[in-house]
Amino acid sequence: MMMWMNAEQETPKTVWETLETFFAEVDPKMISKATNETLYMLGYSLLFTVILGLLLGVVLFLTSDKQLLGGKLYARILYAVLSFVVNVMRSVPFVILMILIMPVTKMLVGTSIGVEGSIPPLVVAAVPFFARLVESALREVDRGVIEAATAMGASRGMIVLNVLLRESRTGLIAAVTITAVTLVSYTAMSGVIGGGGLGDLALRYGYQRFRLDIMVVTVIALVILVQILQMVGDALVRYFSRK
Amino acid sequence: MILLIELIDIEKQYIRKKAEPFIALRGVSLKLEKGEIFGVIGRSGAGKSTLLRSINLLERPTSGTVIVGGDDLTKLGEKELQEKRKKIGMIFQHFNLLSTATVRENIAFPLKISKLPAKAIRQKVDELLELVGLTAQQHQYPRQLSGGQKQRVGIARALANDPDVLLCDEATSALDPQTTDSILSLLRDINRKMGITILLITHEMGVIRAICDRVAVMEYGQIVESGTVLDVFLNPVHPITREFVSEVSDTLGSEALNAFAGAGRVVRINFRGEQTYEPVLYETVRGTSATFAILQGTVSRMKDVPYGQLIVELRGSDEDVNRIITELGQRGLAVSEL
Known part of the structure; x- marks a missing residue:
């Protein structure tokens, strides 16, 4: 009995203590600063992506075959051009895209590095992606309802606002959620050009300085962030669903 | 209109x-x-x-x-x-x-x-x-x-x-x-x-x-x-x-009708309007020595208009039957021989 007690006393650390030791060197201020930067990049890039991507997605949908503007010559040309551009932009890896559009970034926000400098490439990368998601969400809208609105004498603008965007709102929310999660991983990559944020931290400390503790913390923070985004997105879809 | x-x-x-x-x-x-x-x-x-x-x-x-x-x-x-x-x-x-x-x-x-x-x-x-x-x-x-x-x-x-x-x-x-x-x-x-x-x-x-x-x-x-x-x-x-x-109507084809018709002549009589509910057929046949058998019949309404359609076999002399057909026509019924 005594032997067993002694054995336990001889084990100096509990699991908790082990973790405390492992993360002792992690500076909470550094982590919270990086988290804020990530949220800042995510917030702004998501905002602009949603605005621009929604517009592009609606245009793609309207001009696509057998839709509201489909079949007309200008619509077919417009769709072909937009579709091509979207495909090209989606096929360039984000890391390359960031470097490619550096001059444009500098023109837009005055710098091509740091948190500000990473927002334009994030938007440019996410808009085509989000626009395609919008296009397919709009395709899910019952054609009969669009027909009914046309028969009522609704203009195309009214149909877009009152029928298409309204009826596809759960699909659009899901699209925003997916895009937000994708943007989180893109913000991590923007660390490559000194973008800042959690990814940058993981790269500089975790990879270049072999600081496993910091790497683990940033990964946990990113996992939590993605979980929250997905949970909020799913909750909104449930709330707005009428099917 | x-x-x-x-x-x-x-x-x-x-x-x-x-x-x-x-x-x-x-x-x-x-x-x-x-x-x-x-x-x-x-x-x-x-x-x-x-x-x-x-x-x-x-x-x-x-x-x-x-x-x-x-x-x-x-x-x-x-x-x-x-x-x-x-x-x-x-x-x-x-x-x-x-x-x-x-x-x-x-x-x-x-x-x-x-x-x-x-x-x-x-x-x-x-x-x-x-x-x-x-x-x-x-x-x-x-x-x-x-x-x-x-x-x-x-x-x-x-x-x-x-x-x-x-x-x-x-x-x-x-x-x-x-x-x-x-x-x-x-x-x-x-x-x-x-x-x-x-x-x-x-x-x-x-x-x-x-x-x-x-x-x-x-x-x-x-x-x-x-x-x-x-x-x-x-x-x-x-x-x-x-x-x-x-x-919507269970009318039989003419072959089916012929199969169970007797020796008489088979006619289709269409009634329409209030006439549908009048004893026109009985009154007409009564004046002759002929008789009739109803082979098939419908009396219903089309929206609000009453109508009837009878397939009737008239049994009697040709003279009587012809007279019945003419008289029914005169009373406003559409009669056609099958």
Whole structure:
């Protein structure tokens, strides 16, 4: 009995203590600063992506075959051009895209590095992606309802606002959620050009300085962030669903 | 009679890749009078849906003229067409309601399009809810409603802008028989009380018989037969019309009749109107030494008009039988020997 007690006393650390030791060197201020930067990049890039991507997605949908503007010559040309551009932009890896559009970034926000400098490439990368998601969400809208609105004498603008965007709102929310999660991983990559944020931290400390503790913390923070985004997105879809 | 809608020589072709164009309508002309209920019946693919959609130009005809209330719709600009469409209500087989909007919001939708002030919209929607009997369900969403209730919402929505005509695209085809009856009687009430002209398309002869004044039968993109429902029903000429008629009346073919007829002559007698309930046949035969046997018979109503159709075997001398046939004709019955 005594032997067993002694054995336990001889084990100096509990699991908790082990973790405390492992993360002792992690500076909470550094982590919270990086988290804020990530949220800042995510917030702004998501905002602009949603605005621009929604517009592009609606245009793609309207001009696509057998839709509201489909079949007309200008619509077919417009769709072909937009579709091509979207495909090209989606096929360039984000890391390359960031470097490619550096001059444009500098023109837009005055710098091509740091948190500000990473927002334009994030938007440019996410808009085509989000626009395609919008296009397919709009395709899910019952054609009969669009027909009914046309028969009522609704203009195309009214149909877009009152029928298409309204009826596809759960699909659009899901699209925003997916895009937000994708943007989180893109913000991590923007660390490559000194973008800042959690990814940058993981790269500089975790990879270049072999600081496993910091790497683990940033990964946990990113996992939590993605979980929250997905949970909020799913909750909104449930709330707005009428099917 | 005031002409409300006139379709003149409507043709519709669909261009297909790697195939001859599909011709949905081959020169269809149709006149719709104010206040009537007109039915178009045909099998699927006969072109009736395309015909209906060419009235509000949901399908623009390849050639032909669409005149609604005096205006040629095919010549109108987009804005003018949109204005005109507000006066052409339409209901659909699958209801086509906004799934994200309540009953109330669905009915208010066309009024919002017409940019009515909120107060006027509220008042009008209340009236319409009352009319279709959905006041209690006004805050529910379409998924919470039965098929019949959804179609009632569709009807209320179609009537919101006080249209001159209501187009019904297989409006009862997705409903069970009892619900069909209740929707049809609602449509008849609307026609009577509000004087709204109704054009409906269907593949069910029962629908035509229940509420239509006139009917056109379509096959392969053409109208093959048309007239008052009673005329078409009692004297179907085209084979497809006969098929439709036989769906709702259990008339036997002439071979079947011959099989059990006796030595006499078999005639078909059509009654119509109040005469249906008069003892015309008995009175006529009584004056002769002939007798008769009823082989088959129907007495019913077509919308509101009573009608009867008897297949009778007249037994007696040729002279007597001829006299009976002539006399029945003189008393206003349509008699034809089989």
